Amino acid sequence: MSLRIVVCVKYVPDATGDRHFADDLTVDRDDVDGLLSELDEYAVEQALQIAENADDAEVTILTVGPEDARDALRKALSMGADKAVHVEDDDLHGTDVIGTSLVLAKAIEKTGYDLVVCGMASTDGSMGVLPALLAERLGVPQVTLLSEVSVEDGTVTGRRDGDAATEHLQASLPAVISVTDQSGEARYPSFKGIMAAKKKPVTSLDLDDLDIDADEVGLTGSWTAVDEATERPARTAGTIVTDEGEGAKQLAEFLAGQKFI
Amino acid sequence: MAEVLVYVDHVDGAVRKPTLELLTLARRIGDPVAVHLGAGADTAAATLAEYGAARVLTADAPEFADYLVAPKVDALQAAYDAVSPAAVLLPSSAEGKEIAARLALRIGAGLITDAVDLEAGDSGPVATQSVFAASFTTRSRVTKGTPVITVKPNSAAPEAAQAAGSVEQLSVTFGETSTGTKVVSRTPRESTGRPELTEAAIVVSGGRGVNGAENFSVIENLADALGAAVGASRAAVDAGWYPHTHQVGQTGKTVSPQLYIAAGISGAIQHRAGMQTSKTIVAVNKDAEAPIFELVDYGVVGDLFQVLPQLTEEIKARKG
Ligand SMILES: Cc1cc2nc3c(=O)[nH]c(=O)nc-3n(C[C@H](O)[C@H](O)[C@H](O)COP(=O)(O)OP(=O)(O)OC[C@H]3O[C@@H](n4cnc5c(N)ncnc54)[C@H](O)[C@@H]3O)c2cc1C
Ligand SMILES: Nc1ncnc2c1ncn2[C@@H]1O[C@H](COP(=O)(O)O)[C@@H](O)[C@H]1O
16 A cells, blocks of 8 residues: 655745844745745655655645745655645735644645654744644654654654653654654755656645635634744944964953953 | 643753743742652652742653653643643753643643743733844744743743642543654763753854864863863764764754853854854854854954864963
8 A cells, every 4th residue: 555645844934044024023925035944855855765665655745835835845846756735825824833733734634644744843933843733633643853764564663862862763654753954964856856846746725625714824813922023133243353372362361351260 | 829830851850950940930920830740759849849839740650751742741731630820831842842732732722932031911921032043032922722831941040939849649641642652762861971051151162163073172171171061063063073962053952151152163044043142152263254253252263273272271270
């Protein structure tokens, strides 16, 4: 039987761009160039490797996001995924992580899945909780923050390098996993891959298709509110010296002045 | 006064510092009730009481260690049902955030992660967060249900405030899905003898400029002279020169020490994300154009292999 893998990827504002907030205090997604979150490339890579090691597997890329998020889907398809699903709806603007997990869970169920693969965190919101929320909603095991993963005979195993310990984890499919940036560099799309991606199917879904009411998502459906966003004042210019033999002494003077020594 | 649940991070009853910070912040909102899962509650209770826990709810079961995250969600939910708190606070560790998220979903409540400050507001707790690689500060609230909030280490100075800290058994029934992810083996990390990276008052980090695992002793020697923790950039970690657990930045640890010293680190946005909120920042880099110099209080343009050993000697001499 075919192994159905769904990879959740997010389209995010470029971290090296000038990221900021829109007037309604949501992340401004219009003025800054977007891209497939670098951390989700690792998820695509692991999904492709798992698929390559399976007898028969199909990799679907799933994103919830604005029209431009299609770029992220194309990139993942050109890396080698088979098809894509794009959930897009004007009412989604301002949805928080709880709402996003609802939309993704419904879309995953509609698509059909044995394994859901996520990145460790999005590079804009960077909460790193969506995979756990998906597991909770879908009622399946979470095997998250893996730096190594494999799937065999309906079982997923992996290594989680935590703060306090390294753990080896195991769960039966269906399951939700997330992989870290320690899991192995993502492949670059080949020219052939880029050409092939243009012909791969991308399904668009809206909230109606997923039986979700508009007031369950968006700013109104959000269970949190941002009241204020202020730009951190630029740090005041410090003292910079060039070492001509005295640099260490000068630095020690500074540290002593600040009572660090 | 309303009660606030505080999830305890501990190793066999030895309470970790971020929990003391949580108790301190919780007292701004209500009376802290600590939730201690696993062994060692009696040992922990003394410390928890010292920092203001009126009650300590505890449960111990093999499930907590044998399965990932979910059993702890069941237990925290049991505590939530028993207490009906005004808020639930957890440490912003990987596990703390996952437990928080699943609990929030179950109890139909809004979730805020990675707060760096917390205060009481007219309509519930107000959380300060640092976003977009710490270039913005936001103030947020939970608008539905009991706020579930995770707080980053070093967000408050722990203040003692003796309370009763009476230990009460919490009864927990594990749900069907809680034993889905088996922890097959667990290897605790060996202690380096240095302060914990996220808790340290001083952090000395090395980057690609350190140019080899064997050269990291230059960083370690300076750290030891200052009583500091050791950090590393992703470039140094990816090269295999230093363990990933020491990585500072977006996909590593966020640190906010009194003093951060960056040596041989250029200051990429993803690195800044993890250290920009440090009180005092110092850099040693041989490239005067390196972006890290935009952040510093004091910068030395020079070779780290010259400057760091001399600085280490100078510090040792001054400390006598
Ligand atoms: C999604 C994503 C997540 C990331 N997460 C992180 C993260 O968590 N943490 C992180 O650090 N990076 C992260 N990065 C990587 C980041 O973009 C940079 O590549 C990385 O921080 C560079 O490390 P570096 O400063 O050590 O190396 P470089 O940028 O190569 O800088 C080395 C510096 O050392 C100086 N130098 C060289 N020799 C000497 C000498 N002898 N004496 C003094 N100075 C010297 C050079 O002048 C240079 O400025 C991430 C990237 C992405 C895309
Ligand atoms: N809008 C989205 N569409 C698809 N996947 C997402 C979306 N947001 C988050 N994810 C997935 O969830 C992971 C963690 O996200 P977060 O909890 O927002 O940090 C990401 O790495 C993605 O795999």
